[in-house]
């Protein structure tokens with residue numbers, strides 16, 4: 097069964113039952129190479145090494161990696177188990193996949209839902225593998241639909257609030273087709289703005305040190321989509337906002353949104369929210385409801401992934417000679433900071449709800465009640 101999940105020219109995840117391929121994002125933008133993911137072990141490794149990344153994509157690759165395994169290498173073994181043992185095997189594999197990265201809630205939301213599907217199938221003595229694979233495939237399709245809804249709703253929201261003749265926005269990290277099953281969240285809003293009556297004049301995007309999701313991945317997506325855009329250093333954003341009043345909004349993704357709207361996202365997001373507030377610009381979080389953690393009252397409890405100090409002490413690039421000569425693409429880490437210096441390298445930070453203008457989901461655009469500093473996303477979703 098082949099599912100078309102591309103809502104843009106780029107497709108980070110390719111699923112054609114029983115085969116899963118992902119775009120190796122460690123090699124982008126200089127090489128576009130798909131790699132086979134045949135098992136939950138392959139899926140775990142691809143997520144942990146960030147060959148695939150982005151909150152929604154992490155969940156979908158995890159789910160489909162186990163589907164590929166159940167239809168492939170583990171098919172024979174699982175077929176000889178009774179329903180209860182097969183269900184237990186699937187749950188054990190899902191618990192393993194849950195250890196791949198800690199911050200994006202989408203992974204844990206997907207695992208919770210998939211376990212419920214399998215337990216239900218086991219209770220009814222149904223085909224647990226078939227039920228699992230169908231549920232994982234449904235997540236792939238749902239994410240594309242969610243992102244297109246986020247794009248449409250977010251674009252409408254920004255256009256309604258835009259003043260002046262020009263509309264420009266800024267985004268951080270990568271939240272596009274490379275971070276999801278297609279179209280994207282924050283970058284999905286930008287795609288929708290660009291595609292609708294060409295109402296978007298320009299996009300600025302930050303390099304997003306130290307992993308450079310912006311300079312490598314968002315740059316690649318915007319070039320492929322031919323969206324007029326300019327790359328800026330993370331440290332240049334405040335000066336840019338001060339110099340260009342037509343930048344009306346900063347739009348970012350999310351890895352985990354708490355009930356009150358506090359949002360964990362790529363490191364650097366918090367200071368973007370501060371500068372947006374100072375310069376009187378909207379700060380918009382784009383996130384599917386699979387990124388909202390309703391069990392979390394605020395952002396205080398969000399686990400922030402710490403990555404190696406090396407990412408800060410060096411600058412990751414590519415052996416440009418081998419790139420230019422068409423040779424094997426090699427990533428090259430050039431040491432910048434002196435040996436012996438310490439570094440602090442959290443992969444995410446938490447932006448307080450007070451600094452967020454709106455949370456755009458596939459189910460609606462949520463804003464804070466007049467005079468309040470926090471959202472009530474539980475109530476907002478319940479009121480739909």
Ligand SMILES: CSC[C@H]1O[C@H](OP(=O)(O)O)[C@H](O)[C@@H]1O
Pocket residue numbers: 149150151152268269270271272275276281282309348349350351361362363443
């Ligand atoms: C829609 S992707 C959400 C989120 O994921 C990215 O993190 P990473 O590249 O480390 O997986 C970034 O925080 C995006 O905003």
